[in-house]
Amino acid sequence: MFGTAVSQLRYGASILLNRRIRPQDLGRIADDMVRTLAEFGEPGADSALLPGQAGQVDPEVRRTVTRRSLRATARAAVRHTAYYRRTFDDLGIDPDTLDTETWSRVPVTPKAALRGLPAAFVSAAAEPALMALTTGTSGTPTAVWYSRAELETTIALSTISAALTLGLRPQHTVAYAGCSRATLPLVVAEESTTRVGASFVQFGTIDPALALDRLAAPLGLPGKAPQITHLTASASYLSALVQEAEQGGWRSADFGLESIGVGGEVLSTPLRERAEAAFGAPVSTSYLMTETLPSGGTPCSQGHLHHTTEFGHLEVLDPQTWEPTAPGEVGMLVHTPFVPYRECTLLLRYATGDLVRLPVGEAGCEWAHLPATSAVLGRWSGPLSASVPTRDVLDLVEGEPDVPLPARYTLTEEPDGGALLHLLVRALPAATLHRRLEQGASAAGLPLAGIVLHDDRSKLPPSSPVRADLREHTFESARPVGVRAGSGA
Template sequence: MFGTAVRQLGYAWSMISGRRFRLKDVSALVDDMRATMEQFGSPGEGADDLLAATDPEIQEDLTRRRLKQTVRHAATETPYYRHLLKDDGIIPPTRKEALRGMPSAFVSDLAKPALLAYTTGTTGAPTMVWFSAYELELMSAMAALSLMMSGGLRTDHIWANAVSSRSIAQVIAERGVTRTGAAFVNLGIVDPAVALDRLATPLHVPGRRPQITHLNLNASYLGALVQEAERGGWSPRDFCLEEVWSGGEVLTDALRGRAEEMFGAPVHDGYSMTEIAPVSGEVCADGHLHMPADQGMVEVLDPVTMEPAEAGAIGVLVVTPWSAFRDTTLLLRYVTGDLVRVLSEPPECARAAIPATSRILGRMVGDQGLTTRDILDALQAERDLPLPSRYALDGGVLYVVADKKDRALAVRLEERLSTGVVLVEGPEELPAPCHVRADLIEHSFERPR
């Protein structure tokens, strides 16, 4: 008990001071938490305090100190910021194009790079981000703590990942899940029919549930699984899922509802990016995206002026990961490109103490003021349209992939989106490609039963 208390104090000191964590202490905390969970079934009172400080005044003071330290590291250790901040010290937002064009310029002179992660490149060329062994171990341990305390992951559970193997999320999930004692399955993005077979097939392994209990995937691939399951006559009785986690793309209420109907498990909506890891967020029951300030500073800026967005306005998420967590690729005020709406009033939900915005809106599409979420909300409310949703806006007209041309359906979409709608029968008929992560299919010789 004394050793655990000392490790908790060391962890708390690193969180408060912004200094590097002692990995052996964080790793031991994971082992302590796992032992506690196995013996008592819950983390115990006050355990959540390990993950986040929620007092606004304390958090504001911590943010100032952490930002000062992070800026100092970036300005003295990286070629990009050393050149950028040498004159007046003003920190302009860092555009994705800068990181994509010269990734090595953001790597600290003191770094010991161990792993190069690529983004999927859905919206263009992939972005490269280096991570050290320290970062990987720390983020994995913190993921394990979060999964046990907040996610309810237990040693008899089986977690399946169905995301791109290039993502840092794949590495962190595998290490974090196995640290909790649960089993990890690298499901991959395979043919949806094959994935359903794997989810439904009993595994017959000692100490584990009969089937996969947790599934982590992108929203478009979730749509592909739902579509295949509905067409194939699957039902919740075929699966043993307890939780489904979706991230990386806009998740609509309509898709979440259909997925919960099909798999018989709650679907959680989260947000993360390779570039800003470990900064992440989760959507609460009231529909707010909460992003704790413990791993980084989160700003919402006007997409044009790059000034703070006003209450009720749409802004872009701009993130600075703290240097206590990131010692290799250092980023200051990184413009994610993901839009949110600033809340008009402070939230009153169960997580009100954690900073919040609206859910991710995606990107602006065309000149009509429509966001990705606006379009997907309209499309996925129509069950006759195939999943994942595919569309393209051209000249003020929205082209939508449909199984058949249905004028009544097109009229409903036009009324909801206030734009012209043309239904086409295949993606090849769209005026521009519609890239979704469900397209990152990993080919194999396996065939569905």
């Protein structure tokens, strides 16, 4: 325990002084937390003070730490990366004069710049170890380099979160149904799960019927629950699982799931409700992205997305003017991950592409001391994506049994500027469905000029890919025709 106390002191000093974090210090803190949980069963009240757990901090202390972190991060980026050295030289910006009031002098970094030349953002002082690629559903995959120290730090923070936020314990088994080529989240999920003492199964994005078989299959492992207890998936792949479960006659009692975690895509309210009914487990979501780890956001009981201030600086800006977004308006998350958590790929005011709405007034919830936004509404692809966000469309259509999942739709702009929603349905004619959708859109205040239904995907205007499209093939056959593995057959 004395060694852990020393590690906590060293870690705290690193943050206050913006010095390099010793990954072994965070690792020791995480390991001690796991041992404490094994002995006492539940975390104590002081667990909120652990790294990444959103404990309350005196506002003046937070402002001081934020100012130091912004300057240290900008200083490192200017000294060690080609992109920011040229940017600051051209504009005559001194990183040591920056604070939250003058931070807007730093230009926003577009995603296209990182995609076009990722090496220009890699610190010359770092030792790159792993190139993490995004899935590329919104364009060319983005490459982000991580050092070994960054990986160990992220794994330690994820271990703390797995035990305290997800409630993972040694009897649990986690199935990861994310794309296998997404190396960073796969490595972090496996390491943090097994360090807690739980077991880990990598599914990948396989045929949904085969995934359901695996979820329902008995494990027969000593010291473990009879079946897989936790599932991690993207929203679109979860929707494919829901459709397979509903159509295949599966019952929630066929599974042993205790929790389903969703990330990477918008999770609609209807999909959450259908998934909870199909699998008998609560569905939760959080906000993380490859470019800005370990910074992220966690939803509170009132549905706000609260963003940590410990690991980075968050702004919500108009995606066309890059001016701050007013309360109640839609803006883009712009993020600066702090050193010393990040030391390889350094990013200042990174335009994530993710749209949110700023709440009006105080959050008034258990995490009101942290910056709050709405849940992510969708991705920016032009003004139409802000006026009719992905979340609003999915909330409208994903509760309809006649809409195949994952929902396929396209928004097109009419000559008068209105938006036309093109939606794939199971069969036409569908007059009742069409009328219900129009009524739902009107009640939700969606500015749609009309809704056009299609039963032939080839006739649907081109739609954006989803993560469930990254289907991984196996040599296995899901099952003989007409036979399934659930007890509800």
